[in-house]
Amino acid sequence: MTLERSNRLQKLPPYLFADLRRxxxxxxxxxxxxxxxGIGDPDSPTPDxxxxxxxRAMRDETDxxxxxxxxxxxxEGLPLAIADFYQRRFGVTLxxxxxxxxxxxxxAIAKLPMAxxxxxxxxxxxxxxxxxxxxxTTFAGAHTHYLPLRAANGYLPDFDELSAHVRQQAKIMWVNYPNNPTTAVCDAEFYRRAVAFCRQNNILLASDLAYSENTFEGYVAPSALAVEGAAETxxxxxxxxxxxNMTGWxxxxxxxxxxxxxxLRSVQENVDNGQLRPIQLAAITALARAQALIDPLNAIYQRRRDLVLETLRGLGWTVDTPRGTLYIWAPVPDGFDGSSVKFATHLLEQAGVAVTPGIGYGEHGEGYFRISLTYPDDVLVAxxxxxARAL
Ligand SMILES: Cc1ncc(COP(=O)(O)O)c(C=O)c1O
Incomplete structure (x- = not known):
């Protein structure tokens, strides 16, 4: 049998982490x-x-x-718990x-373009x-127009870089703060500009808050939906x-x-059958008790962040102190021609330490690498x- 992969599958760049794992x-x-x-997958367990x-829900014979x-x-309670959480956390009424x-x-991010x-x-x-x-976007048969995030601009996109053609053809614009991989955060003013830009150009603003709760030292990540009129776009x-700490759930x-x-719901209805009910019920518990559950986890990540920053700075690195995410984003040191792959390969071969080369996140990620803080303290120390020895 000759089995040829579809054009859309062949068009995908190699999956970053698959390559790293290999x-x-x-x-x-x-x-x-x-x-x-390498990977941002929390090591400590889901809160009790x-x-x-x-x-309890799995064992509930009355259900x-x-x-x-x-x-x-x-x-039934989950949408209500979500609305309640968004009101409390972001001041947004849903x-x-x-x-x-x-x-x-x-x-869901992969499904939205299909809609x-x-x-x-x-x-x-x-x-x-x-x-x-x-x-x-590729699976939907459409194309991605990449908007660079540059250190000089605090890793915020500059919408002025988008041509009239792109503004006209674009239907969705993704933003993600706190940002993976750069660890940058944004303020409410950024979302005001993003919402205004999307409204003006009839583009759906898709805001990815995957790390909104992983923040440090009093920084509180805002929601794009807190901008007046944002729900229109x-x-x-x-x-x-x-x-x-619920990645596997x-x-x-x-x-x-x-x-x-x-x-999005319509795509879901056609391709999946929803999440196990006890997991939905447990999600209600998580959202209802969010602050008390999240604060101790962030204290762990902040400690690890400082531990890694201390080593890097001790080795002469200039690294920003992240106010969000579970990562450190650092420049490739001298001696590797600015190549993140050369540096990551050197670290793997000489130190047995695997970090993620920035190029894997796009060409403007070149010259940087990412360290994930989702590993126990003693592993990070080692x-x-x-x-330090290998450099
Ligand atoms: C920016 C960003 N968005 C979304 C996700 C997806 O996370 P999940 O599917 O576990 O919610 C990740 C995971 O690493 C991420 O880094």
Whole structure:
């Protein structure tokens, strides 16, 4: 049988982490004891109250729906808990038709373009940026127009760079703050500009808040939906993954413009069957107790952030102190021709430490690398010691 992959699959760049995993496996096979600092997947467990609620709900024999297709047995309280959370956390009032539960945000981010893009359309995505914006757009047969994020501009996009053609063809514009991979944060003023730009050009603003709760030292990430009138043009993606150490649970939500929400829901209805009801019920517990659950987790990441920054700065690095995300974004040191792959390969070979080369997030990520803080303190300490020796 000849089985040829579809054009759309062939068009995708190699999945960044798949490549990283392959290179680490090869190094391990050669006998290198590899410490990976590559992937943003929280190491510490989901908080007890959330786990307890999952177990209770799974064991609840009075709930005959607990094992069924989640789409058919939605946890009625979850949309209400989402609305309540958004009101408390962001000062944003949501109606129920502005809320859709998702299976994490990666899945929903990949699905949104299928609802609104046709071949020939454009989506605008930040670069460096999270690869799934482009992947969803490519699967929808449309194209990504990348908008560079530059250090000199605080890693905020400059909408003036977008040509009349792009403004006309674009149907979706992705923004993501706190930002992966650059760790940059934005203020409410940025969202005011983004909403105004999207309204003017009839573009759906898609705001990815995957890291909105992973913030430090009093910085509180705003929501684009807090801008007056934003719900006319904006859909926002929130995930419980990084906020509550729930990456494997696959639960999040999208909120905002009701037509955008309905379009996403329609794609979901056609391709998935929703999330397990006990997971939906546990998500209610997480959202209801958000602040108390999140603060201790952020204290852990802040401690690790400072530990890594101290080592890098001790080695002569100039690195920004992130106010959000689970990462450190640092420039490639001298001696590697500015190549993030050369540097990451050197670290892997010489120190057995795997970091993510910035080029994997787009060409403006070249010259940088990313360290993830989702590893235990002793692993980070060992990695920093090895790095110090190898450089
Ligand atoms: C910027 C950004 N958005 C979305 C996601 C998706 O997270 P999840 O699907 O676990 O909600 C990630 C995961 O790393 C991310 O970095």
């Amino acid at each position: 290179r680490m496996a090869a190094a391990r096979e050669r006998g290198v004891d590899v410490i990976t600092l 109250p959330v786990v307890d609620e999952l177990v 005959g729906n607990r094992h069924r297709y989640g789409c058919d047995v939605p946890a 109606n129920l038709d502005q809320i859709v539960v998702t299976m994490g945000s990666k899945d 609104f893009l046709n071949p020939g359309d454009l989506a605008i995505a930040p670069e460096p940026g999270y690869p799934t914006y482009n992947i969803g 904006t859909i926002e993606f929130f995930s419980l993954s990084k906020a509550f 696959r639960v999040g939500f999208a909120v905002g413009n009701s037509e955008a929400v309905a379009g 990695a920093m010691e090895r790095m």
